[in-house]
Amino acid sequence: MTGSTIPYDNMSTPSKPLPFFTKCCFCIPLRIGCFILGYFSLVIKTVHTITLIGFTAYFGYTTHGFDHFDRPNDMDERRVAELDIMEKPILKRIELFFAIALLANFIWLFVNIACLVGLHKRRPGPVRLYVSFATFKLILSLVGIISLMGTDLTRVLTAIFEMFTFVLAAYFILVYYVYAMQLEREEFERQSNITFEHVKTIGDIYPTKLDKQNLVA
The missing domain is CATH 1.10.287 (Helix Hairpins)
Structure with missing residues (x-):
């Protein structure tokens, strides 16, 4: 082995950044721009997730766990059964929609936080x-x-x-x-x-x- 030989452990040289793309919005350094976008996105996603949780809890409470809406006390039992048949499939789809939306929001929040940690480090x-x-x-x-x-x-x-x-x-x-x-x-x-x-x-x-x-x- 000669003194001029440098082993790079098979590291591949990463691509060079675009030479004409050195600023965010043509005036802000890329690092600062990423931080601004990251924290702004984190605030928006947090507010959106909290709102979605609140709306899901309220809708679940008013539908008795996505089962049915309240009925008038004097409603005919046959009419109640007909409404149950129509409402339950719709409420189950709404429940599934809220579950998927909440899961997507939590995943997005995690990715957003991980990105900010990566920016800091x-x-x-x-x-x-x-x-x-x-x-x-x-x-x-x-x-x-x-x-x-x-x-x-x-x-x-x-x-x-x-x-x-x-x-x-x-x-x-x-x-x-x-x-x-x-x-x-x-x-x-x-x-x-x-x-x-x-x-x-x-x-x-x-x-x-x-x-x-x-x-x-």
Whole structure:
């Protein structure tokens, strides 16, 4: 082994960040922009989750655990049975909808918090995870926008508004993605420097070139 050989443990060089994309909204450093977006998203998601929990609890209470609504005391038993047959399937679907919505919100909150922790500790992994989830959510919203397309004016205006929010969300995802590449580049350079210093230390302890006189008995 020569002193100039540096083992990188098969580390692949990460992609370089886009040279023309160094600011968020063309004026804010990427790191600060990611923090602003992350904490703003955390506040919005927290408020939305608390509201959803409250609404779910209220609806569950008024329907006796998503079973039925209150009936007038003088209602005919046959009419009560007919309402039960109609209401229960609908209430069960509403219960399932609330369960899925709450689960999605809790997962999104976890990913959002993990992303902020990654930003504070300069770890690209959690930021990449956030980008993946946000991209998946963006694809779902695109499907919703396509379903709104039609000849009705209200649907068209709604689709235009949703498209605007889609483009804005896509831009913010790109901000996170570029900053994640920057963090990966920084992490790669740190690991490379550590490896170089380690090899240099080994070279100092075990020199690769020995004086021939030292080998003479």
